[in-house]
Amino acid sequence: MIFLVMPAFALSIIPIILIEAIYISKTLEISRKEAAKIVAVSNLVSTIVGIPLTWVILAAIQIITGGGSAYGLSSALTKALAVTWQAPWLIPYESELHWMIPVAGFVLLIPFFFASWWTEYFVTKQLSRTLEAALIKKTTRNANLITYSLLTLWPIGMLMIPNA
Numbered sequence: 029m030i031f032l033v034m035p036a037f038a039l040s041i042i043p044i045i046l047i048e049a050i051y052i053s054k055t056l057e058i059s060r061k062e063a064a065k066i067v068a069v070s071n072l073v074s075t076i077v078g079i080p081l082t083w084v085i086l087a088a089i090q091i092i093t094g095g096g097s098a099y100g101l102s103s104a105l106t107k108a109l110a111v112t113w114q115a116p117w118l119i120p121y122e123s124e125l126h127w128m129i130p131v132a133g134f135v136l137l138i139p140f141f142f143a144s145w146w147t148e149y150f151v152t153k154q155l156s157r158t159l160e161a162a163l164i165k166k167t168t169r170n171a172n173l174i175t176y177s178l179l180t181l182w183p184i185g186m187l188m189i190p191n192a
Contacts, residue, residue, distance in 0.1 A: 070151035078147035130183035
């Protein structure tokens, strides 16, 4: 899934930086230029380091806990497990991938949100030492809530558009 998710993140990085920079500029009362610099650096770090590292951890957990095996899709439970527990590395049920990929992508947005938030909080805190840490934490969380809400449009669109 990392090979399918990363292109969406790459295509979305510029709008994400713009949206988060506007929000952070207004909330932290800093210039748009300073906010854009901070947001660009923090988002690049979260995209290049945070997201892939989170995926590696999730894939390792999947494999260690037995999620690397095919259990079939014969029930609602096995279908749910196939797109949650096995979301980092989908078992190639070829005829079902049209819905499994977007649902697994949606599921992965949850841990990726936390990875992005924490990574961006840490980077922003390092770049903005004069700002209060609690305010940075809250602001980076809210900025990521906004942009991750928009990122859900990728899997939703894939589910709604035939042959996406």
